Amino acid sequence: MIGEEAPWWSFPFGSITSLALAAAYYRFGRWRTLHMIEDRPAAGEPPDTGLGVPHQRAHLSPETPNG
Known part of the structure; x- marks a missing residue:
């Protein structure tokens, strides 16, 4: 109908x-x-994205205060 100009x-x-x-x-x-x-607080642990060491396998020692 319109021809070549349609596009x-x-x-x-x-x-x-x-x-x-x-x-x-x-x-x-x-x-x-x-x-x-x-409007409610978040519950549970954050999801494991695979970008870091999971908390259970981190084997982190408790932080000691500087001094």
């Missing part, structure tokens, strides 16, 4: 559509009322 018209059309959808989500979305993190 070039798709870029501004896609950008304008993306802008309109993002603005609508910002204005009317429920993202302001949703709570992903609850």
